[in-house]
Amino acid sequence: MADKMATREAYGKVLQELGAEYPNLVVLDADLSGSTKTGEFKKVFPERFFNFGIAEQNMYGAATGLALSGKIVCASTFAMFASGRAFEIIRNSIGYTHANVKVCATHAGITVGEDGASHQTFEDLALMRTIPGMTVVNPSDGASAKELLRQVVAMEGPCYVRLGRAAVPFFYDEESAKEIKLGKGNTLREGKDVTIIATGIMVSEAMKAAEELAIEGIDCRVIDMHTIKPLDEDIIIKAAKETGAILTCEEHSIIGGLGSAVAEVTATNCPCQLYMVGQRDTFGESGSPEALKAKYGMTASDIYKGVHVLMKK
Template sequence: MAGAETAGVGGKVGGVMDSLRDAYGDTLVELGNEGANLVVFDADLAGSTRTSKFAKAFPERFFNMGAAEQGMVAAAAGASTTGVVPFVSTFAMFATGRAYEFVRQAVGVGHQNVKIVATHAGLTVGEDGGTHQCLEDLALMRMIPGMTVISPADALETRQAIRAAYAHQGPVYVRLTRDKFPRIHAEDYRFQIGKAVVMRPSAGKDVLLVGCGLGTSICLDAADLLAAEGIGATVLHSPTIKPFDRETLLALAKTHKAVVTCEEHQSHGGLGGVVAEFLSEAHPMPLRRVGVHDQFGQSGKPEKLLEAYGITPQAVAAAAKGAL
């Protein structure tokens, strides 16, 4: 299958839970040691975003802009014209919400080489509640022309995605989280911008489960539930929301009876929106989207919120059976 790879068959790796934002901070330090052109901007949240690791190692290349996200993005866009590669970090709600106009105008319109890495996205922000649980960021960022949008599934993929963003010429948005995620990739996994990965092939080929971020881990568990009922589920991990791997999705869709997407985001506009838009034109077929359905988040424990909003393996399995 052109464009696709198979990795980590069976899914979870040893039940390990890792922090995506810690992986980000560590990778920034590694890249800082490898290249003098990397600079980091943060909006007074370095401890939370883990850019504090870079600040400690390279204080002369770290800029705390205070609670001024719009100015931070504008400053990073200006800095990028001098040849440096700016990484900009804050919570997703502020990076894509409060600063949206500046991301569009200062970074997007000029196609500046700025990397926006936002943490604390999705329902798993937990107790901070609906004001801070950004569930619209993938939709907002993918609407900006020329913006690459990435939602890694675990720490290993995060490290590779940050390196890929640094090497990529042009604006990039990377979605990270507060909570730790299960490790799903083996050590030999290799992330590529724009490439989806078959995490679990199925001989039955009844339903194709497509996930990004935490959604892929949920799909892997859902595939186990479906297998116990004799339903064959292939799991496709799509860490790049834009540019989306349409070729791989289409090839797999043509060999399955239905598709289900899963994401910790609004069910429209993000991964589910991308898949629905593409398949409606290229290969209409039964489709269900598991995610948040036109609601804001609320305060609570991450696992309880996922259950309340129906973003669970059981919900994905039920959606698959409904689609079939």
């Protein structure tokens, strides 16, 4: 196995497997099937793949109609256009009817890179988690993406799955990924001094930071919060009580995303020191994914610094 894979690549691969397992699975795209990897499904099941052209709103409306006719629908485009442009259709058609549509949105976050700010979504988790009944998932690597997508397709009801463009390191393998349960945070590293709750591609950054901090004698717990909604409140409350401080990190705005979701839980259950790593109320720009992560403060080094801030409080 390669040591890196983009979560969208995992999506393309698992779609081929799921297509064989679920004869009622249909896949839709809005002229981005090469990029979102739904084209992999089309190669094997062309009769169950529908391109809707550059018309995301109608794609999610039609996805609703297909779902209300007994289909499991995975409908993909870039996260910006799924969660942003089609938000109200996802809210009023998919969400309100609790239709079995999986909004599998790729190219989320700053790691879209060179395409620049118009394509870099930092708002999608915030938007999607406000829709009642919507499950919101943000896998951290290729292996967990495959496993979570399997669970998403197996469950009834609407889901938003956030997928990335850039290749990210594996830290799950096929066996360990099987431990992952939708709706349950996954503790990747035990620790008693501080808890780092990470989501998506920031999980690998969190693990790097935890290793460096361990050298200095700071014992970090690291949780992969792959499911933003329903949020695993128990694991957050336990972390707050046992470690006293939490750092959240996400490739998303700190307004409304994982950090906010964690704050909602701690503020009402077990107030504790919080530090949020994420996009800080600003648009992005063109650049390489790694350079952008550094400039906008979403790297292991930013997590490392944040933990030190927490430890001084």
